[in-house]
Amino acid sequence: MRYTSGSVGKPERRQQILTLARDVFARRGYHATKIDEIVAAAGIARGTFYLYFEDKRAIFEEIVDRTIARLGLAIVRVDPHDASRSVADQVRDNIRRIVRILLEDRATTKILLSDALGVDPAFDRKLLSFYDEMSSLLETSLREGQELQVVAVGDVRLMSWLLMGALKESLFQIVQRGAEYDDEKLVDGAFDFFCAGCLRVT
Amino acid sequence: MRYTSGSVGKPERRQQILTLARDVFARRGYHATKIDEIVAAAGIARGTFYLYFEDKRAIFEEIVDRTIARLGLAIVRVDPHDASRSVADQVRDNIRRIVRILLEDRATTKILLSDALGVDPAFDRKLLSFYDEMSSLLETSLREGQELQVVAVGDVRLMSWLLMGALKESLFQIVQRGAEYDDEKLVDGAFDFFCAGCLRVT
DNA sequence: TCCGGGACTGACACCGACGTCAGTACGGTC
DNA sequence: GACCGTACTGACGTCGGTGTCAGTCCCGGA
Numbered sequence: 181m182r183y184t185s186g187s188v189g190k191p192e193r194r195q196q197i198l199t200l201a202r203d204v205f206a207r208r209g210y211h212a213t214k215i216d217e218i219v220a221a222a223g224i225a226r227g228t229f230y231l232y233f234e235d236k237r238a239i240f241e242e243i244v245d246r247t248i249a250r251l252g253l254a255i256v257r258v259d260p261h262d263a264s265r266s267v268a269d270q271v272r273d274n275i276r277r278i279v280r281i282l283l284e285d286r287a288t289t290k291i292l293l294s295d296a297l298g299v300d301p302a303f304d305r306k307l308l309s310f311y312d313e314m315s316s317l318l319e320t321s322l323r324e325g326q327e328l329q330v331v332a333v334g335d336v337r338l339m340s341w342l343l344m345g346a347l348k349e350s351l352f353q354i355v356q357r358g359a360e361y362d363d364e365k366l367v368d369g370a371f372d373f374f375c376a377g378c379l380r381v382t
Numbered sequence: 383m384r385y386t387s388g389s390v391g392k393p394e395r396r397q398q399i400l401t402l403a404r405d406v407f408a409r410r411g412y413h414a415t416k417i418d419e420i421v422a423a424a425g426i427a428r429g430t431f432y433l434y435f436e437d438k439r440a441i442f443e444e445i446v447d448r449t450i451a452r453l454g455l456a457i458v459r460v461d462p463h464d465a466s467r468s469v470a471d472q473v474r475d476n477i478r479r480i481v482r483i484l485l486e487d488r489a490t491t492k493i494l495l496s497d498a499l500g501v502d503p504a505f506d507r508k509l510l511s512f513y514d515e516m517s518s519l520l521e522t523s524l525r526e527g528q529e530l531q532v533v534a535v536g537d538v539r540l541m542s543w544l545l546m547g548a549l550k551e552s553l554f555q556i557v558q559r560g561a562e563y564d565d566e567k568l569v570d571g572a573f574d575f576f577c578a579g580c581l582r583v584t
Numbered sequence: 585t586c587c588g589g590g591a592c593t594g595a596c597a598c599c600g601a602c603g604t605c606a607g608t609a610c611g612g613t614c
Numbered sequence: 615g616a617c618c619g620t621a622c623t624g625a626c627g628t629c630g631g632t633g634t635c636a637g638t639c640c641c642g643g644a
Contacts, residue, residue, distance in 0.1 A: 190620095209500045211500060212503070214602090215603090216602095225623040226604095226624065227603085227622065227623055228623070229603095230603065230604080231621075268584070271583065294499050297497075298411045298413055298414075298496065298497050300414075301410075301414065304411070329582065330581065330584075331580055331581060331582060332574070332579070332580045332582060334571060334574065338552060338568065338571045339571075339575065341555045342549075342551070342572065343548070343580070345547040345549070345551020345552060345554075346545070346548040347547070349543050349548075349550060349551070350543040366540065369541075370540075370544065373544045374579045374580065375581040375582075375583065376534065376579045377578045377579040378544070378545070379470075379577040380531065380532050380577075381470040381577065392591085395591090416631065416632090417633090418632095427594060428633085428634095429593055429633085429635080432634080433592075437632085438632095
């Protein structure tokens with residue numbers, strides 16, 4: 181009896197399972213995904229899965245962690261004293277990097293923005309603390325910006341929530357509906373919104 | 383053997399289970415909540431639960447549906463030709479009604495904003511179509527606003543996502559952390575943000 | 585006092601998903 | 615051709631959680 185179409189090395193097999201599992205998670209959601217489905221999608225036997233991953237939670241965590249790590253690196257502190265790059269450009273670049281990462285691998289983004297909460301108390305904590313970190317970073321930057329008068333007066337904590345939420349929801353909607361949406365158009369739209377809102381009610 | 387401390391009528395018992403279950407869901411999340419936990423929290427036996435509710439999904443749906451229905455009613459179309467109420471006031475009132483409903487019952491809000499997605503494919507669809515409805519309503523209003531020059535030019539669909547996301551995330555953060563946050567401060571903060579963003583980068 | 589029915593109970597049978605492990609296939613080495 | 619070692623297989627035992635239902639309790643009417 182033949183096992184797999186092509187004989188593959190261990191790291192390749194691992195990556196293969198990871199990628200296929202990601203697609204299943206994106207399609208079915210974390211809780212609805214059974215090991216059997218991952219295994220079927222990857223064209224391997226049940227036992228093989230456990231040779232490469234501890235359990236469902238472990239493979240899920242690995243998928244999400246990669247993107248979280250990339251995001252963490254992509255967001256860099258705005259330096260208002262950098263002569264070579266305006267604050268506006270730096271902000272825009274941050275938005276662009278986030279958007280690029282998240283629209284590049286839509287399956288993972290969908291997972292991250294809709295299934296990652298509610299997996300497990302420990303995992304929830306990790307995810308929330310990531311958001312906390314991002315939010316704190318934002319708050320600090322906003323406060324600094326207020327002193328330099330490049331950020332409106334007001335509660336910076338609330339602002340950070342509003343900003344994060346606006347971007348998160350847009351990205352979620354785009355990947356959720358599988359809509360094509362031009363990266364740059366989103367970056368510009370979000371940036372403009374952050375600068376001036378959208379209501380002009382005198 | 384005594385059964386329950388106080389003898390209660392059927393509708394009261396039902397409501398009691400509903401309320402206690404809501405708290406358990408809020409604390410533990412949908413998937414982590416077992417019928418046994420609801421039953422323990424309500425101080426009733428396993429069998430009793432099934433006298434009142436089909437299953438876990440049914441009681442969860444009932445909890446969430448109530449709030450969704452209230453939200454649906456709370457959001458009213460902005461009428462730019464209403465002489466008695468300015469557009470700004472009407473918008474602000476919509477925000478206020480949403481905020482009031484969601485901060486009034488924080489447990490349910492937490493459930494709605496963090497657990498409700500990923501329960502079940504059918505339930506997901508229902509929830510997403512609710513958001514779709516809200517989003518469409520918003521888009522229409524925004525488009526109308528653009529004609530009247532009270533809304534910035536740009537993609538109204540993106541704007542609706544940005545607006546919804548900003549508000550959702552703020553509310554989520556508030557209930558998630560159990561932070562006290564003044565209703566009116568949030569309404570004002572969100573409204574100001576919608577009108578003018580928060581960046582002032584020339 | 586006995587009976588009937590409604591509210592409630594909780595032990596139990598069932599089930600679906602999990603993780604394991606004895607076994608199979610196959611490529612290399614002597 | 616015999617013998618490993620490695621990658622893989624899938625049937626099977628296990629288990630946590632579910633929903634059920636025969637039985638208990640209690641009250642109100644005859």
